[in-house]
Amino acid sequence: KAGVTQTPRYLIKTRGQQVTLSCSPISGHRSVSWYQQTPGQGLQFLFEYFSETQRNKGNFPGRFSGRQFSNSRSEMNVSTLELGDSALYLCASSLAVTQGEGELFFGSGTQLSVL
Amino acid sequence: DAKTTQPNSMESNEEEPVHLPCNHSTISGTDYIHWYRQLPSQGPEYVIHGLTSNVNNRMASLAIAEDRKSSTLILHRATLRDAAVYYCIRTTGSARQLTFGSGTQLTVLP
Numbered sequence: 001k002a003g004v005t006q007t008p009r010y011l012i013k014t015r016g017q018q019v020t021l022s023c024s025p026i027s028g029h030r031s032v033s034w035y036q037q038t039p040g041q042g043l044q045f046l047f048e049y050f051s052e053t054q055r056n057k058g059n060f061p062g063r064f065s066g067r068q069f070s071n072s073r074s075e076m077n078v079s080t081l082e083l084g085d086s087a088l089y090l091c092a093s094s095l096a097v098t099q100g101e102g103e104l105f106f107g108s109g110t111q112l113s114v115l
Numbered sequence: 116d117a118k119t120t121q122p123n124s125m126e127s128n129e130e131e132p133v134h135l136p137c138n139h140s141t142i143s144g145t146d147y148i149h150w151y152r153q154l155p156s157q158g159p160e161y162v163i164h165g166l167t168s169n170v171n172n173r174m175a176s177l178a179i180a181e182d183r184k185s186s187t188l189i190l191h192r193a194t195l196r197d198a199a200v201y202y203c204i205r206t207t208g209s210a211r212q213l214t215f216g217s218g219t220q221l222t223v224l225p
Contacts, residue, residue, distance in 0.1 A: 004158075033211045043159070043202075043215035056212045090158045094211055102210045104151075106158030 002026065004107035006091050012113045018079040021110045025072050025093030031055075032074040033104065034066060037088040046089075049074055078112075086114045119203045124220040127193045135188040135219055137203030142183050147206045149213065150177065150188050152199040159202065162188065164210075198223045 005024040013019050025032050033056075034046040045058040049068035066076045072093075078085055088111050092104035120138040127133040139148065149164040163170055163177045165186070170177040176189040190197055200218040 031211055035213075035215075042217055043213075045212050045214065048209070048211050056209055058212070092158070092211070103149075103161035103164070104159070104211060104213070106160065108156075109158055 004091055004093050004105050006089075006107035006110050008110060009108070010111045010113075012115060013081050014115050015081055015083060017081050018077065019081060019112060021076045021078075021089055021091075021112075023074045023076070023091030023093075023107060025074070025091075026105055029093035029095055029105070030072050031094045032068055032072065033092045033094070034074070034076050035090040035092065035106075036060075037090060037109070038086070043090070046076070081114045083114050085112065087112060118214065119205050119216055121201075121203050121216060121219045123217065124222065126222045126224060127190075128224050129195060130192050133190040133193045133197070133221065133223075135190075135201050135203075135221065136185065137187070138185050139203070139205045140184045142205055143207065147210065148177065148179060148186050149204045149206055149210065150175070151202045151204065151213075151215075152197075153202070153218070154196075154199045159215075160199075162201070193221075193223045195223050195225060197221065 007022045031050045033048040037043045048056040052068045063079045068074045088109045090109045092106045094102050094104050150162040151159040153159045163175050165177045178187045200220050202215050202218040204213050
C-alpha cells in the first residue's frame, strides 16, 4: 500500500511569489491535514480537510490556504511568500473514524526555501 | 493549555529498555495521549495512543498513570533505528489537529 506522497520534495521561491504544494493521501483515507515545521516554532497545525471541506484551521494568516479534491488529494497554497515561510511542509492522511483517536500517516514533506 | 512536558533529551544503550516520560497534569477526562516519533529527514510516525488503560502494540507500550496526569512510553529493546525525537501529544478534540511540543531527543548508544 503506497504511503502519503508529497510533491515536490524541494522548492525554491523568492519573496512575493506564490507556491502550491501537493499531497496524495493513502488510498481510502478521506482526511488530509497540513503541518508546518520550522526549527524555531517546531511542528504547527495548518488545517485539515475532510470530504473537500475544511474542518479545522490553525493560527496562520490568510495567505495560507488549501483545498481538497473529490479523490481526497489535497493542495496547499501560500501567496505573497515571506522569508519566514521557509519551512518543511508536511501532509498527513487518516481514516478519520473517530474524533479523539486514529493515527496520522505523514508524508516526507516539501522543503520550501524562500529567498 | 494542551501542552505536555517532556525531557529535552535522553540516552539509552542498544538492546536495553527505554522509558520516555511525559507530564500532562491538566489533562481532561476525554483527552487521549498520542505518541509520535520523527526520524531525521522524515515526517512524524505514529507510535501509540491511549486514554486510560495501558496499551501495547508491536512498536511500544504506553503506561498511563492512574490519575492520568503522566504517562510513559516504553521501548522494550532499543535499537539504533529508534533514535529519533519522540513527541507526547494530548489531543483536546480532533486527533488530526495535533499540538506538538518540542519532544524528547532519544539517542541510542551502540
